[in-house]
Structure formats: C-alpha cells, structure tokens
Amino acid sequence: DAGITQSPRYKITETGRQVTLMCHQTWSHSYMFWYRQDLGHGLRLIYYSAAADITDKGEVPDGYVVSRSKTENFPLTLESATRSQTSVYFCASRVTSGNTYEQYFGPGTRLTVT
Amino acid sequence: QKEVEQNSGPLSVPEGAIASLNCTYSDRGSQSFFWYRQYSGKSPELIMFIYSNGDKEDGRFTAQLNKASQYVSLLIRDSQPSDSATYLCAVNLNQAGTALIFGKGTTLSVSS
Secondary structure (H helix, E strand, O other): OOOEEEEOOEEEEOOOOOEEEEEEEOOOOOOEEEEEEEOOOEEEEEEEEEEOOEEEEOOOOOOEEEOOOOOOEOOEEEOOOOHHHOEEEEEEEEEEEOOEEEEEEOOOEEEEEO | OOOEEOOOOOEEEEOOOOEEEEEEEOOOOOOEEEEEEEOOOOOOEEEEEEOOOEEEEEOOEEEEEEOOOOEEEEEEOOOOHHHOEEEEEEEEOOOOOOOEEEOOOEEEEEEO
C-alpha cells in the first residue's frame, strides 16, 4: 500500500528550465493538493484539484502549472524555474471523514534552482 | 489575511511530562482544525483533528478547541523522546475543505 508517492525526491535545476514534479496516489481520492514549504513561511497551497480535469489556484500559484488527466496523478510543472522556487514540495490527497476532511502528504520533493 | 499563529519554540519538556502546544487563528468562520507532526526532513503526518468545541482524546494526545477564543491546543501526555518534532497547526477555512492554512509550527524537544 504505497499511498502517495512523489518523484523525483531530489532535483537540482537551472534558472529558466522547465521542471515537472510528479505525484501519484493509490487511494483513488478525488482531491489532491500541491504545497510548498519554506523556512519562515510554513506550508502554502499552490494548486489543488477536485477531480480529473478540475483544478484551481491556491495561495501561491504564480509560476506553476498543473494538470490532472487521471485521478491518480497530479503533476506540477514549473514552466521557467526561478531561484525563489527553491523549496520542498509536498503533494497531498484528501479523504472525507464524517464532518471533516483529512489530508495526507507524500514524502516531498526537495527542489533547488541554481 | 487569514492567519494561524503558533509559538515557534523550541518547547522543551522532560520525558514523562505533559507538553502543551497552542495555536490561534484569525478567521471565525474556520470549519475544522488539525494537528500534524513533522520530523526533520520528513513530510507532515496527521495526528489529530477536531471540529467541535471541547476536547478530543486519542491515546496520549488530546486536542482542545475553543471557537469563541479562536484557540486550539494539543496536549501530549507522558511525552517521549520520539515525540520530538515540529507540530503544525492547520485550520480549514471553508466547507469544501480546499483552504487549509498552516501555522509555521512549534518545535518540541523531549529530553530523556
């Protein structure tokens, strides 16, 4: 039972390059999320998806693109990476539990933009 | 700006003591509240959630919610060195569950 996997786990890229971070979940959860975590800012929502082909912006979407053609996959693309996008990126999926929602996180991708 | 505030710590407690972690939030319309534990270099792990005023207990963990005071806390009884981690408070701002705002976390250190 893998749950949520992310790849790559570590990535170094250069400014201006396009990079795609992958997220795969085995639970068939409808909702999936992308967060970034930076010192001094905590976790911030980039984009989320309610289902295949349904995505919406979060708190910090600029410079990122998402797609969701299949329920189990939710890739995040940095179209032209900048140093400010150096961060740890977490994917999460959500399960409904009674009156509330619980989000479960993948292992994260540490991205460095040089 | 919707905010979730936590003391950054570190909060240091001896093994066996009760650790008390606190969180305040700015949006009175917040729907549900979560505590995540994050070990260094790892992803956040959900340990508790609460959505009604009062206390919710799960093993050594108790979450407390006071919506009137916009305050949520986490008590860890019989603290163990393995509890040493950063604890993130998260608040869900909407009924759809798509606006989870995180605090910056409190670092807990339990000494043996």
